[in-house]
Amino acid sequence: MKILKFGGTSVANSQNILLVENIVKKESLQGRTVVVVSALHGVTDHLIKAAEYASQKNENYLQLIKNIEEKHLILVKELIPVLDQSSWLSFVKKHFNDLEDLYNSIFVLGEFTLRIKDKIASYGEFLSSNIIAARFQTQGLDCLWMNSAELIRTDSSFTNAKVYFDSTENNLKKYFNENQNQIIICPGFIARDEKNNMTTLGRGGSDYTASIIAAALQAEELQIWTDVSGMMTADPRLASHAKPIAEISYHEAMELSHFGAKVLYPPSIQPVMIKNIDLKIKNTFDPDARGTLVSHHLAASENDEKPIAVGISNMSAIALLTLEGSGMVGIPGISAKLFQCLSHEKINIILITQGSSEHSITIAINEKDIFYAENAINSSFADDINLKRVTPVKIESGLSIIALVGENMKSRSGVSAKMFGCLGNNGINIRAIAQGSSERNISIVISETDAKKTVNILHEEFFESEIKQIHLYICGTGNVGSKLIQQIYNQNQYLREHFLINLRIAGLSNSRHMIFSDHGINQEEYSEWKEQGEEASAQKFAEEIISRNLRNSVFVDVTASSKIPEVYESLLKRSITIVACNKIAASSDFETYKTLKNTARNHRCNFYFETNVGAGLPVIGTISDLIKSGDKITSIQAVLSGTLNFVFNNYDGSRTFSEVVAQAQKEGYTEPDPRLDLSGTDVARKILILAREAGYPLQFEEIENTGFLPEECMQGSVEDFYKKLTEYEDHFKNLFNESRKAGKILKYTAEFKNGKANVGLQHVAPESDLFHLYGKDNIVIFKTLRYSEQPLVVKGAGAGAEVTASGVFADIMRSI
The missing domain is CATH 3.30.2130.10 (VC0802-like)
Structure with missing residues (x-):
């Protein structure tokens, strides 16, 4: 014998009940079948709501009753053949007349007790089970309606009655011995106390009824038919990748149901668990789906292939x-x-x-x-x-x-x-x-x-260990930002296949617009987002990231804005990793720099800024490795500006200095205002960052910056700047000629030694490691306690949107 329970959504309307009929027919071919049904979907709540209206002298209860009655009358008309409808329509009307008398009494007395609540609530299951039994009988099935309320006995704890199992089991066994019909249909949820008052079994009461019957009759199996394909690994409304659980033990099911899994309720499991009866959770709307088997056979195992959690x-x-x-x-x-x-x-x-x-x-x-x-x-x-x-x-x-x-x-x-x-x-x-x-x-x-x-x-x-979702929020979609975004789109399939990582761009912002998508901004959306995004600001962008509260979030700053670093601390405090191409934060006041580093450490996230120095070169990472391994950096000598190196490598007197700088800007090696590069400020920030990462508490004001640009070049607009460069061409040519006469070349260098740092234009001799440095390359020469005689040298391309974007990309991957 099998016990089948169908919930409210399974019997919500005539179409669903026909699905139930097909399932029952199939199961009954294999042996006797007991079908326990709930009230039509939403009916119990509406019955109670109408009683509450009546107790409050709110006459809306009358219309609510009429709506419930009409729902049942329609069901009879759609399920019962015309010749048999009259008696069942009368049956429904009679019971709603009784209900109306009850509601009228509540209205007059203004009192709605728990005892009356149970009596009213019982009508839902009573009516649905009778109508479904009538439908089965008209289809020629060997079917009998059983009033489970007369057989299941409880105490008088109305709305959550306690079952007297001994007398209930005796009643059920006797009934089933006397009635040998192939299909027995009965209402769930309802019972009676010793004084014959109607009681209900509380939350999940219909499941409980089915479990009580299964235990009393030592059924082969209990099946709970609902609108989902079994218990899930998590609530699918919260976790979109939740999946059905194929098999689970009774104890595991009890734990999950106790803490909120609504497919089963703890009392429903107890009777069948005691009798070691298997329970299956199946989907009425997908009966061929495997569903979930809840069984006493499934116990803990030390087999490593078994999942840790269910x-x-x-x-x-x-x-x-x-x-x-x-x-x-x-x-x-x-x-x-x-x-x-x-x-x-x-x-x-x-x-x-x-x-x-x-x-x-x-x-x-x-x-x-x-x-x-x-x-x-x-x-x-x-x-x-x-x-x-x-x-x-x-x-x-x-x-x-x-x-x-x-x-x-x-x-x-x-x-x-x-x-x-x-x-x-x-x-x-x-x-x-x-x-x-x-x-x-x-x-x-x-x-x-x-x-x-x-x-x-x-x-x-x-x-979901096979794929880890990373949510990226990218601030800045200019030259470097757009290259980074394209690299992410191009590489993501490879990362999924080989590293089980999915990079999802969940937010984008520039100085004017921002856009968000928890499911990821695809390439098509990215090409159009600037027209669709809302008005942006650093604060609004950060607040939206925090409010969305997505796991594995990484904030990526590929701007040069002084406003964006102001939100770093608030993001780090929410354990959101920051990857910054922007040098402002790491080169700001030393206390601010330390606060950001400490905040990241205290909140178990990362603050990476490898591209602050050397674009894609592993400069800061190298310092970190040296320090972690117990070494100490004693001096740093470097060429840290790809822009300045490009300019002085290409300035040979055949073209004006202004033309060479314009070429560098055109090819993307300078900031929009080239003075930021040529003033040496950028190089000063970089040597400051390296000194701090090496463990020295240096401030920006302590760095000696020997400039080579005439003061007038630093005034006015960018256009004025280029005019002044042309006017001072003799100055730049003299610098070049003086260096060439000495057999040297011009390099803008940075140096840190004995706790002091300086930057400026130097005449570099051929024997120097800085001499053979071409194009936009950078070089950093470390001397340490271990590398005291032969220095450690990091050299390579130090500018350009592609290599800078790849360095940011590497930091993103390092943060995962």
């Missing part, structure tokens, strides 16, 4: 209540007193955690119970509060519980470390932690605003 569940609208005080230490009965006062108020405790010092106890409850819980606890501990032994209960609301569940967690080491590590790396603040003694779940309490992010982080870590 699912993640979540509960929202949670509050934490903390009772603490020195008077609790070593005093027996405190916990019992706390739980007793909450039990008296019928408040369900979802999670408990207590410090080993016994100084405090923290519990999680539903937010709707805060008022009653606070009053109950403070009243119960009034004497202790007055004597300062404990403090009044502390309350935090707006929280969620996330539970990671799996039998195999107890046989694997490092599960907690993996869980908390990935959450910490994404800036999730955990308010409370609990782990059951069975070690089947680890539960955490977090801010409700972090719930979606947390579920996705854990789902990716434990169920």
Whole structure:
């Protein structure tokens, strides 16, 4: 014998009921079948809503009843053949007349008790099951309607009655011995107490009815038919990559359902779990889908191929209540007193955690119970509060519980470390932690605003290890930014296939517009975004990133703006990694620089700026490796401006200095205002950054900058600048000739030694390592305690949009 339960969505209308009919026909061919049905979708809620209206003297209850009645009359007309309709239409009308009398009494008395609530709520299942049984009978099926309310006996705890299992089992066995029909159809959710009053079985009551019947009859299998294809690894509304769980143990199912998985409710599992009856969760609208098997056979295994966890569940609208005080230490009965006062108020405790010092106890409850819980606890501990032994209960609301569940967690080491590590790396603040003694779940309490992010982080870590999603927010889409974006689009398929990483551009901004997409901005959208984006600012861009709160977020600054670094700290505090081509932050006041570095470290994220010096060259990374390995940098000598190196390598007196600078700007080697490069300010910032990364607390003002441009060249517009360069051509030619006569060449160099730094134009001899440096190349020469005689040299292309973009790309990959 099999027990099949169909939920409200499965019997929402005649079309769905025909699907149910086909499923039942197929199952009944294999043996006797019991079909337990819920009320039509939404009917129970509307029945109760109408009663609430009536108790409030709101006559809208009459229209609501009429709507519910009409829904059932339509169902009869669509399911029952015309010749058989009359009696069933009368059946529906008679019961709605009875219902209307009940509502009228509520309206007159203004009273809506729990006992009346159960009586009214019972009509939904009673009517749906009768109509479906009538439909099956008219189709020639050997079908009988069974009034499960007459057989399932409970106490008088209305709306959540407790079942008397012994008498219920005897009633059911007797009924099924006396009635041998192939198909038995009955209502779920409803029962009767010892005084024959109607009672209901609470949340998930129809599932519970099916489980009670299955256990009493020692059924072969219980099937729960719903609108999803089984239990999922996470709530698909939060985790888009959630997938059905093929097999799960009863204990795992209990843990998931306790912490919010709504496909099953904990009481529904208990009767069949005790009797070792397999339970299947199936999809009415996709009956061929495998669904989920919940079985007593599935236990923990030390087999490494078995998954560590089976699912993640979540509960929202949670509050934490903390009772603490020195008077609790070593005093027996405190916990019992706390739980007793909450039990008296019928408040369900979802999670408990207590410090080993016994100084405090923290519990999680539903937010709707805060008022009653606070009053109950403070009243119960009034004497202790007055004597300062404990403090009044502390309350935090707006929280969620996330539970990671799996039998195999107890046989694997490092599960907690993996869980908390990935959450910490994404800036999730955990308010409370609990782990059951069975070690089947680890539960955490977090801010409700972090719930979606947390579920996705854990789902990716434990169920989607094949692909890691990285959300990029790119600020700056000019020369370097556009090259970077194109490189990401071009390389992403390769990264997915070979490194299991998917780079998703979730936000773009320039100085005028910004656009966001949690699912990623594709190439087509990128080509049109400037016309569609909203008005941009650094602050608005950062605020939007923080509010979206996506996992594995990386902020990429490929601007030269002084405004963008102002938002770095707020992003780092939310554990959002920053990759910066922009040199402003790392070369700002030393305290600001240290604050950003410390903030990144404290919030378990990264602040990378390799392209601040040498574009794509591994200069800062090399310093980091030297320092980490215990070496000490004693001096740095470098050519750090690809722009200036290009200019002086190409200026030979055959063309004017102005023409060479214009060529450098045209080929993308200078800033829009070339004076930023030619003034030496950029080089000064770079040697400052290298000195700081080497461990020296240098300020920008301490760097000696010997300029070579006449003062007049630094005034006015860019156009004025080029005119002045032409006017001062003799000055530049004299510099060149003086160097050539000495057998040397001009290089704009930077040097750090003995704690001091300087930058300026130098005459470089052929024997110098700086001499053979061509085009836009950079060179950095490190002397260290280990590299004291033969220096460590880093040399290569130090300018250009492509190489700078590739350096930023490398930092992005380093941050993952």
